[in-house]
Amino acid sequence: MGTNIVWHDHKISRADRAKGKGQKPCIIWFTGLSGSGKSTVANALDVALHQAGFHTFLLDGDNVRHGLNKDLGFSDEDRVENIRRIGEVGKLFTDAGLIVLTAFISPFASDRRLVRNMFPAGEFVEVFLDTPLETCEARDPKGLYRKARAGDIPHFTGIDSPYEAPKRAELVLNTAELDIDQCVTELRKHLVDNDLIEQR
Numbered sequence: 001m002g003t004n005i006v007w008h009d010h011k012i013s014r015a016d017r018a019k020g021k022g023q024k025p026c027i028i029w030f031t032g033l034s035g036s037g038k039s040t041v042a043n044a045l046d047v048a049l050h051q052a053g054f055h056t057f058l059l060d061g062d063n064v065r066h067g068l069n070k071d072l073g074f075s076d077e078d079r080v081e082n083i084r085r086i087g088e089v090g091k092l093f094t095d096a097g098l099i100v101l102t103a104f105i106s107p108f109a110s111d112r113r114l115v116r117n118m119f120p121a122g123e124f125v126e127v128f129l130d131t132p133l134e135t136c137e138a139r140d141p142k143g144l145y146r147k148a149r150a151g152d153i154p155h156f157t158g159i160d161s162p163y164e165a166p167k168r169a170e171l172v173l174n175t176a177e178l179d180i181d182q183c184v185t186e187l188r189k190h191l192v193d194n195d196l197i198e199q200r
Helices: 014-021 038-051 061-065 076-095 109-116 133-139 144-149 180-193
Strands: 026-031 056-060 099-103 124-129 171-173
Touching (some): 026 076, 026 109, 056 061, 076 099
Parallel strands (some): 026 099
16 A cells, blocks of 8 residues: 555545444345345345345445456456455445445455454344355356366366355355245344334
């Protein structure tokens, strides 16, 4: 970072922006293997919260790699940078008073901890989609596991690159056992019970 960069304080505070939206900002961080249901569940929760009148924004792994992070590959180093950037963007969005949902494999515990530390206590909600590898591989919605098994995709999480499962996630969901509606119900209950959203 250059020495001539100075932080500029905004006249409208983070609290002012949240108050104007009538909600508490937070980031709901969906993590899990490819095919575990991260994007599907995050989208369903996003719709439910939007319909209830909350101000939300969803950051999805594939979509972000089409723009902001299109210069990154899938090496360990690039995965770290991918998550760091998403954390920074998520922080900006919560500063704007939004409820942010993210759907990223984010396989490394240290990266998720780095992002958690960007937010005030209680505002980072880690949701672990603890769906068995065999279920994810059987779904294989994008054909990625088949390609990884064939050696066409190196460094694929769960096959030849590790996934470090969260040990203390705020919420754990197994989409092999719960359908989408049940997942959304569990998520909303958690957010209400922890005073992150009001019952609507």
